[in-house]
Amino acid sequence: MHSAPQPLHIPDGFLSVxxxxxxxxxxxAAVGYALRRVxxxxxxxxxxxxxxxxxAIFAGQMLNFSVAGGTSGHLMGAAxxxxxxxxxxAMLVMTCxxxxxxxxxxxxxLLVLGANIFNMGVVGVAVSYMAYRTLQRLxxxxxxxxxxxxxxxxxxxxxxxxxxxxxxxxxxxxxPANVAVPAMGGVHALIGIGEGLITLGALAxxxxxxxxxxxxxxxxxxxxxxxxxxxxLLAFGLAVASPLASSNPDGxxxxxxxxxxxxxxxxxxxxxxxxxxxxxxxxxxxxTVLAGVLGMLIVFAVTLLVAxxxxxxxxxx
Amino acid sequence: xxxxxLDPFQPxxxxxxQLDPRVKFVLALAFILTAALTPSGAWSAYILLFALAxxxxxxxxxxxxxxxxxxxxxxxxxxxxxxxxxxxxxASLLDLSIGAWSLxxxxxGLARFASLALKSWVSVQAxxxxxxxxxxxxxxxxxxxxxxxxxxVAVIGLMWRYLFVLADxxxxxxxxxxxxxxxxxxxELRTGGSLVWRARVAGGMAGSLFLRAFERSDxxxxxMLSRGYDGEARTLPLPRIRPLQWLTLGVGLGILALLLVLxxxx
Numbered sequence: 001m002h003s004a005p006q007p008l009h010i011p012d013g014f015l016s017v018x019x020x021x022x023x024x025x026x027x028x029a030a031v032g033y034a035l036r037r038v039x040x041x042x043x044x045x046x047x048x049x050x051x052x053x054x055x056a057i058f059a060g061q062m063l064n065f066s067v068a069g070g071t072s073g074h075l076m077g078a079a080x081x082x083x084x085x086x087x088x089x090a091m092l093v094m095t096c097x098x099x100x101x102x103x104x105x106x107x108x109x110l111l112v113l114g115a116n117i118f119n120m121g122v123v124g125v126a127v128s129y130m131a132y133r134t135l136q137r138l139x140x141x142x143x144x145x146x147x148x149x150x151x152x153x154x155x156x157x158x159x160x161x162x163x164x165x166x167x168x169x170x171x172x173x174x175x176p177a178n179v180a181v182p183a184m185g186g187v188h189a190l191i192g193i194g195e196g197l198i199t200l201g202a203l204a205x206x207x208x209x210x211x212x213x214x215x216x217x218x219x220x221x222x223x224x225x226x227x228x229x230x231x232x233l234l235a236f237g238l239a240v241a242s243p244l245a246s247s248n249p250d251g252x253x254x255x256x257x258x259x260x261x262x263x264x265x266x267x268x269x270x271x272x273x274x275x276x277x278x279x280x281x282x283x284x285x286x287x288t289v290l291a292g293v294l295g296m297l298i299v300f301a302v303t304l305l306v307a308x309x310x311x312x313x314x315x316x317x
Numbered sequence: 318x319x320x321x322x323l324d325p326f327q328p329x330x331x332x333x334x335q336l337d338p339r340v341k342f343v344l345a346l347a348f349i350l351t352a353a354l355t356p357s358g359a360w361s362a363y364i365l366l367f368a369l370a371x372x373x374x375x376x377x378x379x380x381x382x383x384x385x386x387x388x389x390x391x392x393x394x395x396x397x398x399x400x401x402x403x404x405x406x407x408a409s410l411l412d413l414s415i416g417a418w419s420l421x422x423x424x425x426g427l428a429r430f431a432s433l434a435l436k437s438w439v440s441v442q443a444x445x446x447x448x449x450x451x452x453x454x455x456x457x458x459x460x461x462x463x464x465x466x467x468x469x470v471a472v473i474g475l476m477w478r479y480l481f482v483l484a485d486x487x488x489x490x491x492x493x494x495x496x497x498x499x500x501x502x503x504x505e506l507r508t509g510g511s512l513v514w515r516a517r518v519a520g521g522m523a524g525s526l527f528l529r530a531f532e533r534s535d536x537x538x539x540x541m542l543s544r545g546y547d548g549e550a551r552t553l554p555l556p557r558i559r560p561l562q563w564l565t566l567g568v569g570l571g572i573l574a575l576l577l578v579l580x581x582x583x
Binding site: 009010011012013014016017020031038043044045046048049050051052053055056058059060062063064075080093095096097102103104106107109110111169174175176178180183184197198199200201202203204205206210213300305312 | 346388441
């Protein structure tokens with residue numbers, strides 16, 4: 001069921017430590033702000049409502065439909081959470097969903113969790129909110145604003161998350177921008193259509209069954225000018241940065257190298273200790289291998305000892 | 318049908334299971350951080366990291382293959398680093414030419430790619446060990462101890478409690494669709510509907526899942542109110558960490574720090 005991690009969840013090891021920490025900071029700021037705001041929107045029913053909705057989004061990812069060639073459309077949920085709960089609660093819900101996916105199912109790493117929350121929770125929600133509110137205002141309360149807004153919000157939020165992942169990989173020196181940006185952007189432009197259609201179907205169902213849930217946001221408009229502008233800024237920034245980076249990958253590498261984002265090169269420690277060798281062995285490569293094997297043997301020996309000790313104790317019990 | 322297979326926790330009586338969840342959480346994070354900080358191409362450090370993870374696996378009484386099998390999950394993402402093999406400058410190992418395309422496999426490129434894949438693989442093992450040996454309520458305790466905001470911990474706790482209920486609802490929806498419209502994956506049995514129709518059906522299922530979740534959250538809220546809930550997420554005070562657990566934490570962090578120093582020196 002959770003067989004294949006979705007390509008938006010970055011595993012550990014793919015982002016450099018600096019990038020990971022930077023996005024942890026950004027995420028902490030955004031989530032901290034959302035925590036302060038959310039109490040005003042939902043009152044004291046916030047915990048049950050957000051908890052069960054988060055579980056629904058998690059479970060909703062099992063609902064898929066076959067597209068073609070064995071692939072299928074899934075639901076990520078940032079857009080629909082934004083439409084149903086408003087931006088601040090949606091941000092927290094997505095934070096919880098992405099955290100549990102990483103912690104329990106290894107869908108995405110722990111050190112890079114900050115970046116994953118930022119991509120799917122913060123950016124996904126902010127861009128969704130921007131697109132949805134804009135279209136609703138354009139439609140002036142007409143029904144098509146709801147549906148067009150839902151579809152476009154879903155597609156844009158997925159595309160924005162995908163482009164951000166590509167840029168993060170590029171800045172970390174893992175995947176050059178001229179490969180990562182078109183690949184991620186292209187694949188998720190298609191995935192986004194599938195998800196957009198599911199969101200559309202869900203909104204159509206909810207509109208017929210419980211229109212009050214969808215219209216709740218209009219009756220008591222959530223003051224979201226700030227997040228609207230933030231979403232617009234993010235969408236605009238990604239739209240400008242992605243093609244720029246992909247046509248100019250060396251530029252990004254250069255920035256990365258200047259900021260020290262790229263892996264620390266192995267060369268400098270060699271220069272610091274030019275003739276470092278294991279005593280008695282003159283071949284550098286051999287020494288390295290031997291050191292590794294030796295360490296492994298020691299650790300295994302200790303482990304085996306502990307294991308045998310435990311077995312002996314259990315037998316004597 | 319109940320989805321117990323969703324919960325990866327495997328109860329055992331191993332030293333890893335008995336480790337304080339807070340200590341385990343910090344050690345797993347420190348392990349992943351160490352792996353991330355190890356420079357590219359420090360092969361002996363990777364072997365040591367793997368040895369550490371594998372030793373913990375053996376200690377956890379789960380059987381070596383269990384964690385290794387699960388750790389294959391992160392493999393597909395490695396594809397995103399594949400261009401490294403060709404784009405890093407250095408001594409060329411192999412020239413591939415497909416039509417007008419010519420790709421050069423370079424030695425540093427291959428080294429960086431392999432380093433990345435190995436680092437990611439050992440990190441995933443640490444994450445799996447943490448999830449498999451720690452019951453979920455203990456993970457919540459660890460999160461609180463590490464300063465995750467109380468509201469988020471409360472929402473995650475409630476989410477976990479109802480995840481299984483809603484996953485069952487989703488499975489029921491899927492079974493109903495299967496019964497009515499044939500097996501969508503099997504072309505001969507597939508009945509009715511274009512791509513848009515199928516998406517609409519899936520969307521309707523998602524919509525009804527959300528609606529049921531909403532209504533359930535209302536009932537849960539009422540039940541909580543009637544038991545004295547006032548909007549504040551209250552929790553028991555955290556138990557103290559015993560001296561032996563502090564020692565484990567210190568030794569573990571010391572080993573990881575030593576490993577990191579070695580990785581830069583070798």
